[in-house]
Amino acid sequence: MNLFDVYPLFDIEPVRAAGLSVWDKEGRKYLDLYGGHAVISIGHSHPHYVKRIARQLYDIGFYSNAVQMPMQQELAEKLGQLSGYPDYSLFLCNSGAEANENALKLASFQTGRKKVITFKSSFHGRTSAAVAATDDTAIIAPINETENIIFLPFNDAPAFEKALQEYGQELAAVIVEGIQGVGGVNIPEPDFLKALEAGCKRVGALLILDEVQSGYGRSGKFFAHQHAGIKPDLITVAKGMGNGFPVGGVLISPEIDARHGMLGTTFGGNYLACAASLAVLEVIENEELLENATIMGHYLKEKLQGMPGVKEVRGQGLMIGIELYEPCAAIRKELLNEYCIFTGSSSNKNTLRLLPSLTVSKSEADQFLKAFSSILSKKVLAS
Numbered sequence: 001m002n003l004f005d006v007y008p009l010f011d012i013e014p015v016r017a018a019g020l021s022v023w024d025k026e027g028r029k030y031l032d033l034y035g036g037h038a039v040i041s042i043g044h045s046h047p048h049y050v051k052r053i054a055r056q057l058y059d060i061g062f063y064s065n066a067v068q069m070p071m072q073q074e075l076a077e078k079l080g081q082l083s084g085y086p087d088y089s090l091f092l093c094n095s096g097a098e099a100n101e102n103a104l105k106l107a108s109f110q111t112g113r114k115k116v117i118t119f120k121s122s123f124h125g126r127t128s129a130a131v132a133a134t135d136d137t138a139i140i141a142p143i144n145e146t147e148n149i150i151f152l153p154f155n156d157a158p159a160f161e162k163a164l165q166e167y168g169q170e171l172a173a174v175i176v177e178g179i180q181g182v183g184g185v186n187i188p189e190p191d192f193l194k195a196l197e198a199g200c201k202r203v204g205a206l207l208i209l210d211e212v213q214s215g216y217g218r219s220g221k222f223f224a225h226q227h228a229g230i231k232p233d234l235i236t237v238a239k240g241m242g243n244g245f246p247v248g249g250v251l252i253s254p255e256i257d258a259r260h261g262m263l264g265t266t267f268g269g270n271y272l273a274c275a276a277s278l279a280v281l282e283v284i285e286n287e288e289l290l291e292n293a294t295i296m297g298h299y300l301k302e303k304l305q306g307m308p309g310v311k312e313v314r315g316q317g318l319m320i321g322i323e324l325y326e327p328c329a330a331i332r333k334e335l336l337n338e339y340c341i342f343t344g345s346s347s348n349k350n351t352l353r354l355l356p357s358l359t360v361s362k363s364e365a366d367q368f369l370k371a372f373s374s375i376l377s378k379k380v381l382a383s
């Protein structure tokens with residue numbers, strides 16, 4: 001049987017990884033500044049992470065989650081403490097799309113309404129409701145769902161106010177990314193997020209912050225929306241939460257009451273997922289990774305701004321988009337093939353994305369800056 005061919009893949013077979021380094025089967029060493037779409041938050045094979053998962057497997061065992069699991073409570077408490085949401089509750093699942101699907105469902109249950117506002121250039125995942133809230137041309141989204149999804153321009157508070165006047169009484173939720181990732185690293189204006197928060201309150205809709213990519217310290221705060229000082233009703237997480245182990249979750253406001261059977265999952269919050277997630281939070285706290293994300297993010301942005309061929313550098317912390325005057329594909333290829341550096345792209349083809357582990361060091365940042373600047377300078381000389 002062959003794999004269903006839905007991903008364009010690099011012809012590289014990684015066999016080992018540690019920190020931001022990845023080795024292929026020929027022994028070549030790469031610098032990973034992408035971390036499998038922002039998944040690697042504390043570095044590949046972090047010793048504390050590996051130990052915690054191994055201890056769970058070998059010393060304690062692996063159980064299904066149909067029984068009481070004190071580790072889930074331990075995880076909820078630690079996440080509440082580090083994120084600044086100790087009074088919220090946690091629903092555990094397996095991925096970002098699933099987290100968004102559950103948040104949309106909760107909003108619909110809570111309000112008894114169906115309509116959802118989302119924004120152009122968003123990405124919320126690939127379950128059917130999540131894909132409908134992602135792509136207004138999605139042919140796979142069932143008609144009844146797409147009819148209920150309203151796409152508005154991003155960062156446009158007047159357009160949002162107008163939509164509220166038209167649909168406010170039918171509105172279940174507004175869903176917005178803490179920082180748009182796949183769409184090109186677009187930062188919501190603090191006033192825009194405040195307008196979403198106030199508008200939702202006014203019409204009785206719920207505000208969902210999709211922090212699947214921008215959360216877990218990547219922006220320098222635990223959640224990117226905390227830069228704007230707002231408090232959403234629902235916050236979705238995944239990616240960096242498990243540092244590669246599949247796990248996701250929804251942080252749920254105390255205003256929303258749980259009932260048995262309301263949500264459910266087979267694998268969500270299993271023991272290994274909890275061990276991985278707890279290890280990530282412990283490392284983020286012990287190694288002060290939010291601070292490192294802020295410092296290294298400033299450093300990278302400062303050095304990148306003004307490089308020849310760079311139109312704009314966007315981002316917060318270690319979620320960085322470098323917009324070029326031309327598509328970034330050839331430069332990414334050269335970074336990989338000539339300098340052994342992994343980077344990412346975005347749906348806006350000119351924007352190269354950096355999503356390194358929050359542990360990135362100055363020498364690793366310098367390795368990239370040197371390679372990137374020599375590629376750009378060569379291009380300027382050739383033109």
Ligand code: PLP
Pocket residue numbers: 037094095096097098100123124125126177181182210211212213214238239
């Ligand atoms: N939300 C955002 C902001 C994302 O960037 C992604 C994935 O890239 C998702 C949701 C979907 O997450 P997953 O692939 O874990 O389902």
